[in-house]
Amino acid sequence: MSRVRVGAIGAGWWATSNHLPILAARDDVELVAVCGLGDLSAVQAEFGFRVATDDVDVLLDAGIDAVVISTPHDLHHGAAAAALDRGLHVLCEKPMTLHADQAWDLVARAERAGTHVLVPYGWNYKPFTIAARRMLEAGAIGEIQHAVCHMASPTRGLFGGDPTHMLERWDSATATAPQASTWSSPEHGGGYAHGQITHSSALLLWLTGLRAATVAGRVATAGAPVDLFDAAVVRYDGGALGTLSGAATLADGDPYQVDIRLFGTEGTLMLDVERERVTLSRYDGTREDLAIAPGEGEYECLVPPARFIDLITGASTENHSGVEVAARSVELIDALLRSSAADGAEVRVHD
Structure with a gap:
């Protein structure tokens, strides 16, 4: 072609x-x-x-x-x-x-x-997240027993109906402004879970290969038309326990927070995009800190569209955010919102 x-x-x-x-x-x-x-x-x-x-x-x-x-x-x-x-x-x-x-x-x-x-x-294609995944694939922390996944971003205006800050952030003043309903209408899938936790959950699930089994969750709107805050306790296939949380109310201009902490049978791995660090600590005393270029933790989405074309032409075979990873993220968020609607009751994610 x-x-x-x-x-x-x-x-x-x-x-x-x-x-x-x-x-x-x-x-x-x-x-x-x-x-x-x-x-x-x-x-x-x-x-x-x-x-x-x-x-x-x-x-x-x-x-x-x-x-x-x-x-x-x-x-x-x-x-x-x-x-x-x-x-x-x-x-x-x-x-x-x-x-x-x-x-x-x-x-x-x-x-x-x-x-x-x-x-x-975008974060699934960063050099430091790819390196972290390779560590996990090599068994650096053994079997994962507990997973913490937190995200926060300066998006309160976006989900509250004022996308001004996000337009300025992406330097898109000449582009077609988003309809407020895209982000702030429940009927269209607005809210922090669909809009932002989709990022952190997909990163977590791609890094680890985990799939949620049950979720008990809550959301809060703080007066907005959609969720601004989300929190859940997650049990994964295989028995690992985890937490998943998100907040839309960082101050405009503050760096995004995505903090993933994994605890396994042989050690721990911490990934923090805000402070741009990945740290492996094994119970045998081994410790490794990845070298990360300044600014690499900031979110951008330059690689995925290019990788899409490279996959089609055969120039690459590496898809870090394929349909199955995306589906595991969707079902986790779906279960979180269903649980919240059921007053926090634990719900099954899949059969």
Whole structure:
């Protein structure tokens, strides 16, 4: 395949400020069609799309090899399912879906299609997280018995209906501003769990290979229309115990917090993106601190769109955020929200 023919479903803030510029700069990509609401003439002209439409089926039938889905969360499943059923490769924004059954439906469709699915979790592609995963795969801490996963970010405005700070952070003043309902409407999957814990949980589950078995969780809105705070006790397949938490109320400009602490039968591993450190401490006295370049812990999503194309062309075989990891994240968050709605009762994640 000399050039990957790509269609974009969704042409808002994130697509036009991150994914499309990365793809447009590649010689092995042809941006063929874009689908979205409203006037798409500016987006079509900027990125050279031949087709602009508000009909997903028109885009999917435009002679493309792959799609980039950057719609509101609640629309991901339908678009991804239709693309997979046409045998297309899919990059789908996070969270991949809102509900566990939808997520595992996409897993099954991807297996039948035999195509690549990548969900762009930026931290999963950082050199220090890749090094941490290799340590765990090599058995550095033995069998995981306990996992702590915490995330906090300066996103109270985003989930409360004012995305100004996030627009400034991503330098996207000229891009289409996100609809407030995308982030602050329960019906569209707004809230901190879907919007942010999707990142930390997918990183945890990719690093460890864990899958949640039961969850007992609570959320708090603090007066917002959606959750700003989340907390859960998680039991994983195999018996490991863990906690999962999140908070949207860091001050604007503060660095993101993602803190993962793993306790195993042979040692512990700590990963902290805010302080940019990964520390391995084994019970035999061995200690290792990874060298991390300054600024590497800051979130960005430059590698995943490029890796998506590399997977399609065969230039890479490493997908650190595939459909199965994304599904395990979705089912964990789904269970957290179901548990909270049931007054914190423990709920099963899967059969």
